[in-house]
Amino acid sequence: xxxxxxxxxxxxxxxxxxxxxxxxxxxxxxxxxxxxxxxxxxxxxxxxxxxxxxxxxxxxxxxxxxxxxxxxxxxxxxxxxxxxxxxxxxxxxxxxxxxxxxxxxxxxxxxxxxxxxxxxxxxxxxxxxxxxxxxxxxxxxxxxxxxxxxxxxxxxxxxxxxx
Amino acid sequence: xxxxxxxxxxxxxxxxxxxxxxxxxxxxxxxxxxxxxxxxxxxxxxxxxxxxxxxxxxxxxxxxxxxxxxxxxxxxxxxxxxxxxxxxxxxxxxxxxxxxxxxxxxxxxxxxxxxxxxxxxxxxxxxxxxxxxxxxxxxxxxxxxxxxxxxxxxxxxxxxxxxxxxxxxxxxxxxxxxxxxxxxxxxxxxxxxxxxxxxxxxxxxxxxxxxxxxxxxxxxxxxxxxxxxxxxxxxxxxxxxxxxxxxxxxxxxxxxxxxxxxxxxxxxxxxxxxxxxx
Numbered sequence: 001x002x003x004x005x006x007x008x009x010x011x012x013x014x015x016x017x018x019x020x021x022x023x024x025x026x027x028x029x030x031x032x033x034x035x036x037x038x039x040x041x042x043x044x045x046x047x048x049x050x051x052x053x054x055x056x057x058x059x060x061x062x063x064x065x066x067x068x069x070x071x072x073x074x075x076x077x078x079x080x081x082x083x084x085x086x087x088x089x090x091x092x093x094x095x096x097x098x099x100x101x102x103x104x105x106x107x108x109x110x111x112x113x114x115x116x117x118x119x120x121x122x123x124x125x126x127x128x129x130x131x132x133x134x135x136x137x138x139x140x141x142x143x144x145x146x147x148x149x150x151x152x153x154x155x156x157x158x159x160x161x162x163x
Numbered sequence: 164x165x166x167x168x169x170x171x172x173x174x175x176x177x178x179x180x181x182x183x184x185x186x187x188x189x190x191x192x193x194x195x196x197x198x199x200x201x202x203x204x205x206x207x208x209x210x211x212x213x214x215x216x217x218x219x220x221x222x223x224x225x226x227x228x229x230x231x232x233x234x235x236x237x238x239x240x241x242x243x244x245x246x247x248x249x250x251x252x253x254x255x256x257x258x259x260x261x262x263x264x265x266x267x268x269x270x271x272x273x274x275x276x277x278x279x280x281x282x283x284x285x286x287x288x289x290x291x292x293x294x295x296x297x298x299x300x301x302x303x304x305x306x307x308x309x310x311x312x313x314x315x316x317x318x319x320x321x322x323x324x325x326x327x328x329x330x331x332x333x334x335x336x337x338x339x340x341x342x343x344x345x346x347x348x349x350x351x352x353x354x355x356x357x358x359x360x361x362x363x364x365x366x367x368x369x370x371x372x373x374x375x376x377x378x379x380x381x382x383x384x385x386x387x388x389x390x391x392x393x394x395x396x397x398x399x400x401x402x403x404x405x406x407x408x409x410x411x412x413x414x415x416x417x418x419x420x421x422x423x424x425x426x427x428x429x430x431x432x433x434x435x436x437x438x439x440x441x
Contacts, residue, residue, distance in 0.1 A: 008189050008193070009186065009189070012182060012185060012186060012189070016177040016182050016185075017175070017176050017177050019177070020175070020176070020177035020178075020181070021172055021175050024175065025172075034181055037177065037181060037185060038181070038184065038188055041185045041188070041189055042185070042189055042192050044189070045189050045192045045193050045196065046192070046196055102171075103171040103174075105164055105165075105167045105168040106168060106171040106172060109168060120165075121172075124165045124168060124169060125168065125172050125173075155164065156164075159164055
């Protein structure tokens, strides 16, 4: 059985949507999500030789996306601008992101703090276990569990209000 | 609720134009990486070649430098050794006596002071020749020794003159420096060592002790220009005189002349001796 050769092109064809969704869940606007998407795949070019399996590729992409998003928020300018911006600006680009009225739950998730958004997205959409999320985010499993619990509580309140 | 979240999220897809732009950026990055890698490889090759050459030459260069240093140090040590041996030759009684003998035989009309300088210069030249002969082959050395041992006056004069011409500056300074040593050496030498007086008709010899005739009853004590002379007339007609000047003892001999004439000539010589030396 010949081993499939993993190239940057094949990775982007296979995981473009996954990275894009994760970037959208972490960024508060379309432009930043696009920039994050490009940065992750450009970084992949210099590391694709080190990735041995598709599982490895997926884990690498999620970890790099999270790290790039953290770096984005750590920058002084983005930290200040993002706090002032409202999540509604996510709907500026109608071509790639539907209006908030059509995705009320997603709009509610976007209103969560970034660390809660991340665990909700990884756990419910990417179907990762608590242990995997803890490994990828560099946190303890109990921390992840408590974040999940708080995220659920906040979402309940948000959705109840929205609906 | 979260199932609805999954449904809503799954409807989101990466825009095609974003994927296309990202692919172009990835290709550009790939080309840049390849270019950088080839440049790095070329740099490594250049550096490796240069360093390899440097390492290849480092050991021979170090060895050559060490050899040069050793040779220069040994040369310096050799020259120091030769200088010390030359000084030893100058201080040895035999060489001084030889040079004085040659001078007394061949150049008896030369003033004593300059004769001494010449003898010192000659000795210096001889020692230089000896140093040069050390480096000569055996046959040349023998030829040089034969030439050196030849007692002819002309060869001595030629040697002295050529040495003076060639090593004038060095020899003159060296002779001046060594003159006092040579004079002391003459004092410490055997009593038979004689000097040319530079005065016609008499011979003056510097001696260590007063000759026996001073104690003889036939010896006259003559004071000539405040210099006390012990004068003895020999049966052969030779006149011997003895005088002490500046703590030096001189034996003066003369033939076929009157006592007063001898004393005048001896006094003229002693006056020269009493003058402050250069």
